[in-house]
Amino acid sequence: MHSGLPANSGLRTQDSGLGTQDSGLATFTTAPGMSDNRRLMKPARALLEDVLASLRRAAVRYADIRYTETLQQDVRVRNGEVDHLASTVDRAIGVRVLIGNGWGFAASSDTSEASLRATARRALEVAAASHLASTIEVVLSDVEPHVARWSSTYEIDPWSVPLDRKIDHLLGATEPMRGDPRIRQVSGDISSYRQEKVFASTAGSFLEQSTTEMGGGIEAVAIEGDEFQRRTYPNPFGGDFQAAGWEFIVALHLQEKALPIRDEALALLAAPKAPAGRFDLIVGSSQLALQVHESCGHPTELDRALGLEISLAGGSFLQPHMLGHFRYGSDLVDIVADATVPRSIGSFGFDDDGVPAQRFHLIRNGIFVDYLTGRDTAPAIGRRSNGTVRAESAARIPIIRMTNINLEPGTTPLAEMIADTKHGIFVDTNKSWSIDDLRLNFQFGCEVAWEIENGRLGRLLKNPLYTGSTPEFWRSCDALGDAASWQIWGLPNCGKGDPMQTMRVAHGAPAARFRNVEMG
Numbered sequence: 001m002h003s004g005l006p007a008n009s010g011l012r013t014q015d016s017g018l019g020t021q022d023s024g025l026a027t028f029t030t031a032p033g034m035s036d037n038r039r040l041m042k043p044a045r046a047l048l049e050d051v052l053a054s055l056r057r058a059a060v061r062y063a064d065i066r067y068t069e070t071l072q073q074d075v076r077v078r079n080g081e082v083d084h085l086a087s088t089v090d091r092a093i094g095v096r097v098l099i100g101n102g103w104g105f106a107a108s109s110d111t112s113e114a115s116l117r118a119t120a121r122r123a124l125e126v127a128a129a130s131h132l133a134s135t136i137e138v139v140l141s142d143v144e145p146h147v148a149r150w151s152s153t154y155e156i157d158p159w160s161v162p163l164d165r166k167i168d169h170l171l172g173a174t175e176p177m178r179g180d181p182r183i184r185q186v187s188g189d190i191s192s193y194r195q196e197k198v199f200a201s202t203a204g205s206f207l208e209q210s211t212t213e214m215g216g217g218i219e220a221v222a223i224e225g226d227e228f229q230r231r232t233y234p235n236p237f238g239g240d241f242q243a244a245g246w247e248f249i250v251a252l253h254l255q256e257k258a259l260p261i262r263d264e265a266l267a268l269l270a271a272p273k274a275p276a277g278r279f280d281l282i283v284g285s286s287q288l289a290l291q292v293h294e295s296c297g298h299p300t301e302l303d304r305a306l307g308l309e310i311s312l313a314g315g316s317f318l319q320p321h322m323l324g325h326f327r328y329g330s331d332l333v334d335i336v337a338d339a340t341v342p343r344s345i346g347s348f349g350f351d352d353d354g355v356p357a358q359r360f361h362l363i364r365n366g367i368f369v370d371y372l373t374g375r376d377t378a379p380a381i382g383r384r385s386n387g388t389v390r391a392e393s394a395a396r397i398p399i400i401r402m403t404n405i406n407l408e409p410g411t412t413p414l415a416e417m418i419a420d421t422k423h424g425i426f427v428d429t430n431k432s433w434s435i436d437d438l439r440l441n442f443q444f445g446c447e448v449a450w451e452i453e454n455g456r457l458g459r460l461l462k463n464p465l466y467t468g469s470t471p472e473f474w475r476s477c478d479a480l481g482d483a484a485s486w487q488i489w490g491l492p493n494c495g496k497g498d499p500m501q502t503m504r505v506a507h508g509a510p511a512a513r514f515r516n517v518e519m520g
Contacts, residue, residue: 042208043067043093043111048200051120055097056202058124062098062140064201065120066352066394067091067111071194075163077170078187080178085163092395095123101138102131103376107395139379143355145204150349152211153342154245158192161246166190170218173254177220177262182269185221186262189238190214190249191492193504197394205354213345213504214248215241215490218258222265229268229462231447233257235286236430241490241504243343264448267460274449274464276520280421281466282414282513284428285481287446288407289489289507295470296328296335297405297507299439300362301388301496302371306380309399311498314437317470318368320381326368329474332410335363337372339387339403345490346405346506348390352398355387362405366475372400392501399497404488406508410480414511417479419455425519426450426457427464443467467518476517481510 048065055063069091076084093116094107104127106119170188177186192214199207217239219232234240234252242248283291299316303309306320318326329335339357341347348357353375362370371381374389377400391398418426432445449464450457488508495502 042069042196042198043116045200045206047113047116048198048206051095051116052200052202054117055120055124060097060099060124060127060202062202063123064096064199064354065093065116066391067093067198068394069196070393071159073158073192075166075170075190076187077167077174079185080171080175082167083187090393092393093119094391094394094396095120096397097123097127098138098140099124099127100131101134101136102127102129103138104128104130105397109395138376140375141378141384143203143205143353143375143385146350146354146356147206148208148349150207150209152213152243152347154212154243154247156246158194158212158214158245169249169254173218173258176255176258177218180262180266182222182224182266183220183262184223186219188216188218188254190216191238191241193492195393199350199352199354201354203354207350207354209349211243211345211348212245213241213243213490213492214245215239215492216249216252216254218254218261220262220265222269224269227269229265230431231261231265231268232429233261235489236447237491237493241345241492241506243345243347264460268448268462271460271462274425274461274519278516279519280424280452280513280515281517281519282417282421282424282426282452282511284426284511285485285487285509286489287428287430287444288509288512290430290433290491291444292335292405292407292507292509293402293491293494293505294433294435295439295442295473296362297402297505299470300371301400301402302373302377302381303400305371306377308377309497310437312496312500314439317438317440318371322368323371323381324367324369327366327475328363328368328471329366330477331366332477332480333363333366333474334361334408336361336406336408337386337388337403338406341404341406341488341506341508344404344488344506345492345504346403348403351387351389352391353385353387353389355385355389357403358387360386372402374398374400390503392503396497396499396501399501401496401503402494402505404506404508406488407480407510407512409483409486409510410512411482412479414481414485417481417511417513418452418457420479421452421513422454424452424513425461425464426452427466440470441468442470442473465520473514473517476514477512478515479513481512483510486510
């Protein structure tokens with residue numbers, strides 16, 4: 001087992017904030033599990049309200065100030081050695097101002113009073129210039145003032161667990177997968193994340209929020225000749241993520257899953273290739289969660305549909321004239337946006353417009369009924385914001401982002417769904433994806449599949465690939481797994497915006513069956 005850090009471990013510490021001198025302009029607190037020499041430096045409420053008051057005197061329509069301190073620690077082991085260690089601390093303060101029909105935004109990593117006031121002046125100047133060039137009227141939906149504190153929950157603080165213990169945990173989970181010469185690489189990841197956020201606005205809100213998250217997983221890569229196969233648990237791209245503490249990593253039982261994952265990677269080397277053609281397809285919860293993300297979450301972002309934000313991943317085929325009557329899926333398909341799910345990384349108390357977290361339908365009984373909106377976009381469709389505007393940090397301007405976008409479970413047990421399938425394929429765990437700029441035509445590859453013959457799982461199949469059109473695919477859904485197959489999956493790497501922002505989102509999904517899907 002590992003003891004101590006290697007001299008060349010690559011441990012990186014980055015602190016972009018100020019020192020810890022108390023000038024009377026900031027309040028210092030110590031987060032749970034954080035040493036005194038890394039105290040949070042939150043601007044005092046009185047200072048924020050004074051700056052906002054100065055902006056009111058400048059006749060702004062609206063202004064807000066956000067402060068964030070983001071802590072992240074990433075640990076990765078590969079082939080019995082520490083491969084990557086990174087520990088970062090990022091502090092930022094951002095000011096957003098609306099003058100007439102012009103938005104202005106400015107940000108800084110310097111959170112002193114002088115810097116804050118200078119940042120506010122820059123945002124004011126940008127807003128005034130934007131108003132002169134604006135050709136579009138900015139209408140904001142109403143928001144009530146809120147003064148509140150919100151925090152996610154955890155049992156064991158991630159920063160209370162020594163780094164050696166995290167490394168040992170990963171080495172203990174990955175070591176059992178080694179030994180067979182065909183296993184060329186085994187790896188494991190553990191990630192710890194915390195963000196402290198303060199929000200103050202001219203609407204009268206003052207909000208403090210704290211989110212703590214952990215994620216982890218393992219991976220085995222098998223190679224024989226020209227054949228390459230990979231199996232991951234519980235999910236690719238670093239594993240699964242939850243708004244929780246160390247207890248979540250323990251509950252993953254990584255060491256117990258190591259041998260089954262290794263054995264599947266080896267078995268895939270010799271498995272027959274998944275066939276091409278049209279089949280009834282059962283999609284497992286993990287893969288279907290990504291399908292929801294790409295073919296429902298992104299196209300229901302109203303800024304995409306309006307052409308306001310298309311830099312990274314295009315627009316949307318779901319246009320406002322379709323609201324309330326377009327058939328997106330079968331009658332079974334209910335998709336909700338729910339920022340209130342406990343222990344999910346897509347949950348929060350208030351968005352970055354100061355709007356409370358909400359739960360609402362995007363798709364109801366297969367019909368497209370709502371978008372993800374913000375205060376400055378919802379009026380375009382005659383509605384109020386449903387609280388889905390967020391930014392990666394205070395250094396970035398808030399934009400519409402997914403929360404927990406969930407496919408609601410049905411009533412069919414997975415075993416019954418399989419038994420009711422005469423000739424089909426079961427696929428799970430994403431390997432690759434591609435979807436067009438309108439989120440309409442897609443292609444997904446999965447790590448693993450099994451054939452289904454006469455209601456029974458048969459041979460293991462490798463390299464399954466399915467393709468289709470978003471509405472056609474969801475309209476073909478004729479069975480949804482019950483709550484036993486439903487799980488929420490954390491995805492901490494959703495990219496959007498220019499400059500790109502990486503957002504932490506999550507998606508719940510059961511297993512589900514889709515008829516006559518194109519494979520290969």
